[in-house]
Amino acid sequence: MTSENPTAVEGRLVVVGGGTAGAEVAFASRSAGWTGEIIVLSEEAYAPYHRPPLSKDLLKMDAVFADPDPLKGASLYAKKNVDLRLGSRVDGIDATARTLSMNANQSLSYDRLVLAVGGRARELPLIARLETRPSNVHELRTLDDCVRLRSCFQSGRVLMIVGAGYIGLEVAAAAVKAGQRVILLEAATRVLARVTAPVVSQFFEREHAKRGVEILTSTTIESLSFGTDGGVDRVVTSDGSEYHVDNLVVGVGLEPNIELANDAGLEIGNGIVVDDSMTTSDPNILALGDCADFHSGFYDRRVRIESVANAVEHARRAAITLTGGDPKPWQVPWFWSNQYEHSLKIVGLSTGYDETRVIDDSEGTSFAVEYLRDGRLIAVDAINHAAAFQSGKRRIVETIHA
Numbered sequence: 018m019t020s021e022n023p024t025a026v027e028g029r030l031v032v033v034g035g036g037t038a039g040a041e042v043a044f045a046s047r048s049a050g051w052t053g054e055i056i057v058l059s060e061e062a063y064a065p066y067h068r069p070p071l072s073k074d075l076l077k078m079d080a081v082f083a084d085p086d087p088l089k090g091a092s093l094y095a096k097k098n099v100d101l102r103l104g105s106r107v108d109g110i111d112a113t114a115r116t117l118s119m120n121a122n123q124s125l126s127y128d129r130l131v132l133a134v135g136g137r138a139r140e141l142p143l144i145a146r147l148e149t150r151p152s153n154v155h156e157l158r159t160l161d162d163c164v165r166l167r168s169c170f171q172s173g174r175v176l177m178i179v180g181a182g183y184i185g186l187e188v189a190a191a192a193v194k195a196g197q198r199v200i201l202l203e204a205a206t207r208v209l210a211r212v213t214a215p216v217v218s219q220f221f222e223r224e225h226a227k228r229g230v231e232i233l234t235s236t237t238i239e240s241l242s243f244g245t246d247g248g249v250d251r252v253v254t255s256d257g258s259e260y261h262v263d264n265l266v267v268g269v270g271l272e273p274n275i276e277l278a279n280d281a282g283l284e285i286g287n288g289i290v291v292d293d294s295m296t297t298s299d300p301n302i303l304a305l306g307d308c309a310d311f312h313s314g315f316y317d318r319r320v321r322i323e324s325v326a327n328a329v330e331h332a333r334r335a336a337i338t339l340t341g342g343d344p345k346p347w348q349v350p351w352f353w354s355n356q357y358e359h360s361l362k363i364v365g366l367s368t369g370y371d372e373t374r375v376i377d378d379s380e381g382t383s384f385a386v387e388y389l390r391d392g393r394l395i396a397v398d399a400i401n402h403a404a405a406f407q408s409g410k411r412r413i414v415e416t417i418h419a
């Protein structure tokens with residue numbers, strides 16, 4: 018119980034999903050005054066862990082691979098009386114009876130339910146149509162995906178990556194370091210086209226090309242052929258070129274897991290629709306993190322954001338909703354990516370910008386891009402430039418709240 022929430026909240030809080038948002042909401046709710054049961058159901062075999070290292074340190078050949086980097090220390094679950102149930106896949110919700118079903122034949126009732134179910138890697142239609150998924154086609158969302166992909170890294174092998182977003186680029190950096198030939202396919206005219214200005218794309222294209230990554234922009238897969246083991250063996254690209262591949266990584270974005278919510282009759286938009294308090298169209302059910310379509314109080318529009326900072330903010334906001342306190346003002350969204358020795362930090366959402374300003378240094382390896390709309394600063398990409406990130410963050414907050 019806290020001074021903000023003098024009334025203890027009894028009842029059973031069930032959280033579906035043991036990722037960043039799920040783990041955070043369980044502990045934040047306990048701290049905020051939920052004194053009843055808190056149960057976290059996770060389909061994964063591991064206690065909640067950090068996902069960003071999956072495409073960074075954990076994928077590098079020299080990383081010592083032991084346990085995943087846990088989000089909360091193992092002893093904390095017992096100490097805070099958070100009942101974490103691994104291997105528990107929820108397959109249905111009866112919102113009227115306030116029960117859910119899991120692992121095909123178990124049932125559990127709830128007083129309040131939190132959906133923190135994240136998303137899954139988007140499939141290429143060409144792969145989705147196949148009867149069996151080839152064993153050398155990879156995605157990267159879970160620790161198991163990371164272990165499987167890493168076990169395929171071997172000097173001299175050919176890795177084709179489809180999609181030059183953050184995950185595709187981070188995998189390329191780790192794979193080329195492991196001595197593989199890396200071919201990176203991107204349908205748009207430049208890498209990171211959806212999220213950054215051309216100058217940032219050019220910087221990362223140069224850095225990858227310098228290490229030998231072959232970047233093919235405006236290029237897609239035309240057809241695949243298979244070896245005797247059923248794995249993808251050759252890829253023909255849209256420009257008619259043909260490549261032998263040993264492994265294929267698909268990094269073309271995320272599909273939010275909306276099916277449980279949809280089947281339960283909740284409102285769906287670009288994710289599970291929630292209001293400012295993270296509550297869905299059912300007052301007893303909240304949704305958070307990558308799966309939530311929410312109204313950003315910061316930018317005053319509906320968005321769905323895939324980032325750690327967003328998942329944590331949603332979880333803390335939800336904990337306040339569940340225990341009856343006053344929500345804090347919305348924070349400016351931020352994100353990071355590491356490729357080779359370079360750090361990219363992004364603050365704000367640049368969508369809809371009409372002007373950019375580059376803040377450069379003389380060597381061109383440490384610079385920032387400021388994104389403006391109607392003359393107002395809305396986002397900053399800082400490349401090896403911590404000061405520009407910090408100052409950008411402060412100025413975006415001042416501008417938006419002016």
Ligand SMILES: Cc1cc2nc3c(=O)[nH]c(=O)nc-3n(C[C@H](O)[C@H](O)[C@H](O)COP(=O)(O)OP(=O)(O)OC[C@H]3O[C@@H](n4cnc5c(N)ncnc54)[C@H](O)[C@@H]3O)c2cc1C
Pocket residue numbers: 033034035036037038039058059060061068069070071072105106107108133134135136157158159184274277305306307308322323324325326328351352353354355
């Ligand atoms: C490889 C990789 C690198 C990333 N790098 C960065 C980064 O550098 N910076 C950054 O800010 N963000 C990064 N992200 C994004 C960030 O990790 C996510 O935004 C964040 O994990 C979202 O948390 P979440 O709890 O909403 O979803 P998730 O972390 O995806 O957790 C959802 C959990 O719910 C479980 N689940 C789903 N359905 C069910 C069900 N029916 N029953 C039981 N359990 C279920 C899933 O198995 C999963 O464990 C990265 C993501 C990946 C995959």
